[in-house]
Amino acid sequence: MATIKEVAKEAGVSVATVSRVLNKSGYVSKESAASVKKAIEKLNYQPNSVARSLYHKTSNMIGLIIPDITNPFFPELARAVEDVAMIYGYTVVLCNSDQDPDKEKKYIDLFKQKYVDGIIITAHGSNSELYIDSKIPIVALDRISDSSLPTVVSNNYDGARNATKLLLQKGAKNLAHIRGPQGITPADDRYQGFIDEMKEQHFDYIIEESAFELKAAEKLAENFFNTHAQVDGIFCSSDAIAVGFLKVALKRGIKIPQDVQIIGFDGVAFGEMIYPELTTVAQPIYDMGALATRLLIKIINGKETEQLKYEIPTKMIERGTTK
Amino acid sequence: MATIKEVAKEAGVSVATVSRVLNKSGYVSKESAASVKKAIEKLNYQPNSVARSLYHKTSNMIGLIIPDITNPFFPELARAVEDVAMIYGYTVVLCNSDQDPDKEKKYIDLFKQKYVDGIIITAHGSNSELYIDSKIPIVALDRISDSSLPTVVSNNYDGARNATKLLLQKGAKNLAHIRGPQGITPADDRYQGFIDEMKEQHFDYIIEESAFELKAAEKLAENFFNTHAQVDGIFCSSDAIAVGFLKVALKRGIKIPQDVQIIGFDGVAFGEMIYPELTTVAQPIYDMGALATRLLIKIINGKETEQLKYEIPTKMIERGTTK
DNA sequence: ATGAAAGCGCTAACAC
DNA sequence: GTGTTAGCGCTTTCAT
Numbered sequence: 001m002a003t004i005k006e007v008a009k010e011a012g013v014s015v016a017t018v019s020r021v022l023n024k025s026g027y028v029s030k031e032s033a034a035s036v037k038k039a040i041e042k043l044n045y046q047p048n049s050v051a052r053s054l055y056h057k058t059s060n061m062i063g064l065i066i067p068d069i070t071n072p073f074f075p076e077l078a079r080a081v082e083d084v085a086m087i088y089g090y091t092v093v094l095c096n097s098d099q100d101p102d103k104e105k106k107y108i109d110l111f112k113q114k115y116v117d118g119i120i121i122t123a124h125g126s127n128s129e130l131y132i133d134s135k136i137p138i139v140a141l142d143r144i145s146d147s148s149l150p151t152v153v154s155n156n157y158d159g160a161r162n163a164t165k166l167l168l169q170k171g172a173k174n175l176a177h178i179r180g181p182q183g184i185t186p187a188d189d190r191y192q193g194f195i196d197e198m199k200e201q202h203f204d205y206i207i208e209e210s211a212f213e214l215k216a217a218e219k220l221a222e223n224f225f226n227t228h229a230q231v232d233g234i235f236c237s238s239d240a241i242a243v244g245f246l247k248v249a250l251k252r253g254i255k256i257p258q259d260v261q262i263i264g265f266d267g268v269a270f271g272e273m274i275y276p277e278l279t280t281v282a283q284p285i286y287d288m289g290a291l292a293t294r295l296l297i298k299i300i301n302g303k304e305t306e307q308l309k310y311e312i313p314t315k316m317i318e319r320g321t322t323k
Numbered sequence: 324m325a326t327i328k329e330v331a332k333e334a335g336v337s338v339a340t341v342s343r344v345l346n347k348s349g350y351v352s353k354e355s356a357a358s359v360k361k362a363i364e365k366l367n368y369q370p371n372s373v374a375r376s377l378y379h380k381t382s383n384m385i386g387l388i389i390p391d392i393t394n395p396f397f398p399e400l401a402r403a404v405e406d407v408a409m410i411y412g413y414t415v416v417l418c419n420s421d422q423d424p425d426k427e428k429k430y431i432d433l434f435k436q437k438y439v440d441g442i443i444i445t446a447h448g449s450n451s452e453l454y455i456d457s458k459i460p461i462v463a464l465d466r467i468s469d470s471s472l473p474t475v476v477s478n479n480y481d482g483a484r485n486a487t488k489l490l491l492q493k494g495a496k497n498l499a500h501i502r503g504p505q506g507i508t509p510a511d512d513r514y515q516g517f518i519d520e521m522k523e524q525h526f527d528y529i530i531e532e533s534a535f536e537l538k539a540a541e542k543l544a545e546n547f548f549n550t551h552a553q554v555d556g557i558f559c560s561s562d563a564i565a566v567g568f569l570k571v572a573l574k575r576g577i578k579i580p581q582d583v584q585i586i587g588f589d590g591v592a593f594g595e596m597i598y599p600e601l602t603t604v605a606q607p608i609y610d611m612g613a614l615a616t617r618l619l620i621k622i623i624n625g626k627e628t629e630q631l632k633y634e635i636p637t638k639m640i641e642r643g644t645t646k
Numbered sequence: 647a648t649g650a651a652a653g654c655g656c657t658a659a660c661a662c
Numbered sequence: 663g664t665g666t667t668a669g670c671g672c673t674t675t676c677a678t
Contacts (some may be wrong), residue, residue, distance in 0.1 A: 001435060001673060003670095003672090004671060004672060004673095005671080005672095011391045013648075013649085014648065014649045014650075014664090015649090015650095015671090015672080015674085015676080016648070016649060016650080017647085017648060017649075019672070019673055019674080020647095020648090022672090022674080022675095024675095025673090025674090026647085026648090026674090027647050027648080028647065029647060029648085031456070032647080032648080046432060046435065046436055047436065047671085047672075048377075048436060048438075048670090048672070049436040049437050049669050050373060050376045050377050050382065050436075050437060050438050051377055051654090051671035051672040051673090052671090052672060052673080053376075053654090053672095054373050054377050054653095054654045054655065054656090054670090054671080054672075055653080055671085055672055055673055056654085056656050056672090056673080057654075059373065063414075064417075069392070069398045069401050069405075070398045070399055070402050072398075072592075072593075075393045075395075075396070075397070075398050076393055077391050077668095078392050078417065078427045079391065079393045079419060082392070082417060082418070082419055082667090083419075086352045091416055091418075091433060091437075092416065092417055093384075093388075093415065093416055093417070094401065094405060094415055094416070094417040094673075095414075096402060096405055096406075097404070109369060110372075110414060112324060112369065113369050113370065113371060113372040113373075113375050114372050114373060114414075115371075118574075125674080130658095141395070149353055165476055214595070240596075243596050244674080246598070247596070247598040249558070250598040251598060269393070269395075270395075270596055270677090272526055273536070273537055273563075273566050273570070273593055273596075273597065273598045274570070274596065274598075275569070275570040275573040275597075281523075282662080300424050308361075318329060326654095326655055326656090327656060327657095328652095328655080328656095336664075336665085337665045338655090338656080338657090338665085338666095339657085339658085339664070339665060339666080339667095340657095340659085342656070342657060342663085343657095343663095343664085345656090345657095346657080348657090348658085349658090349663085349664090350664085351664080352663060352664085353663070355663080355664080370656075371654090371655050371656070372656095373654090373655075373656095374655035374656040374657090375655080375656060375657080376655075376657075376670090376671090377655080377658055377669095377670045377671065377672090378653090378655090378657055378669080378670050379656090379657080379670085380670080393662090407669075423677075428674050489672060520649085592648065597678065
């Protein structure tokens with residue numbers, strides 16, 4: 001890798017001049033510019049971005065902290081972040097936190113040491129002070145909502161009401177909601193949407209709770225179908241849970257959607273890979289990631305965001321698990 | 324962020340001494356060490372890794388180039404890379420190449436500018452000179468095999484033979500292989516494994532070709548089942564393809580595995596999310612990622628790897644799509 | 647219009 | 663043992 005010095009020598013000018021043509025700043029004569037360009041070409045010179053970082057205290061990197069890339073919700077998110085980061089000349093550092101506050105803290109320290117320009121984080125907000133104190137631009141995604149950080153979330157409450165409505169409208173009479181873990185904001189909001197809709201329509205309902213995870217859901221489903229034979233409509237708080245219930249139902253010969261209708265939440269890719277395909281309340285995952293990234297870059301550039309909380313509408317996707 | 328200078332002043336010593344205690348290099352008296360540590364504590368000092376990078380020409384970052392994190396094969400891989408990178412104090416930069424050589428080149432240039440210490444890449448090897456020339460340590464994963472780069476692959480050929488054997492052994496008489504795109508090494512190897520096994524056993528067979536992608540496979544499957552009613556065993560070159568065929572079969576009321584048995588390849592997570600669960604030739608994805616990362620770090624540290632090509636055995640996982 | 651030089655934060659000779 | 667200083671590659675005043 002050639003350095004700016006070598007380019008300067010090759011071009012017969014000073015490093016300052018080279019720097020000027022590199023950054024299109026200040027005055028530089030046509031002749032100098034030309035010879036510098038030729039030298040750059042000849043030496044195949046590429047500016048060293050570490051040196052730039054040191055001077056500017058920025059790195060053109062953004063840190064992405066997610067619980068686990070292996071969770072089907074996050075690859076699409078990560079892709080969106082990377083795509084728009086790339087467009088604006090940023091590069092993304094991927095971190096799996098496993099929701100572990102220690103890991104999160106460690107990563108944030110790391111980011112500071114590397115002059116990372118900004119952070120996108122998906123985590124529950126228990127320790128949000130950590131992020132706020134850290135001075136570095138941050139936008140939160142999906143799970144944090146109770147803080148003063150700019151946040152992108154989908155409208156979980158409305159999505160849940162819509163799903164509930166759809167189930168009712170499709171003729172289900174005995175509904176159950178399999179909610180996600182208490183204390184996780186999206187799970188709570190979806191739960192609230194479900195019961196508000198049910199109460200408004202004066203229906204009874206069953207509530208069960210499951211982790212956002214296939215195996216747990218399957219286990220729960222085994223019991224569930226034993227004890228709740230009358231249920232004919234299930235609104236699940238995530239696609240993973242829905243797929244768990246669907247699997248168990250299929251295994252038992254329960255006809256989907258004839259006997260039981262199922263709706264998931266998230267709009268994750270594997271909803272289309274199964275048969276019957278999963279009806280779901282889709283979050284615009286890619287769009288959320290892209291928006292979060294654009295917001296972050298805006299903040300990095302010193303601009304204010306118009307809102308603190310961006311709530312994106314969900315979209316009902318009717319597929320094969322509803323009539 | 325405090326600097327080493329401030330720490331030095333606070334501790335009443337020179338920056339050199341601070342640097343010495345930071346790096347545990349050279350002599351430093353107990354007293355100095357103590358006061359430096361106190362100062363570090365007090366100022367909450369963390370060394371600036373950009374400055375370190377500039378001096379050392381290393382960054383403790385490794386670049387991970389994959390086609391698309393959204394492809395279910397890669398999240399687990401990325402997770403493995405991140406996990407072991409983390410253990411060794413490295414941080415990972417994620418890049419989606421979409422198999423586009425221009426993007427790959429762009430990323431590699433970026434990496435050089437950032438003093439990225441090494442690269443793990445999954446891509447077809449058409450332009451491997453690019454990487455080899457680049458001087459920076461690289462390990463290739465999965466798809467490249469015809470180059471002089473250290474490479475981690477699974478034993479696609481044997482895996483394919485085993486799958487074929489299993490199908491035959493389970494009583495399938497009319498086999499088809501849905502191969503992946505020609506020219507992609509793993510697809511070619513699996514294809515070869517299939518036909519070698521079939522020829523050895525003197526059976527006829529059908530070959531079709533599909534992209535490694537659900538939609539394409541579904542489309543192909545629609546036709547396939549129209550024209551090949553007699554087929555009772557299908558070995559697919561990837562899980563995505565297998566799932567496509569499974570979906571279409573189920574939709575048509577074909578009984579799986581009674582009428583048709585299906586085996587996929589990859590061992591991707593969603594194989595367990597569907598019903599019936601997919602029988603597949605599993606690649607140890609996580610292990611491959613972890614091994615590649617360890618290898619890379621070894622090379623970064625100037626050691627030689629024992630082999631150039633690490634071929635990891637696959638594992639037959641019998642689930643619900645075979646008898 | 648251009649060059650000299652200081653400085654970003656750190657490390658490693660080298661001198662004492 | 664410890665401090666001084668040059669230098670990693672770049673940007674940007676400040677002279678000229």
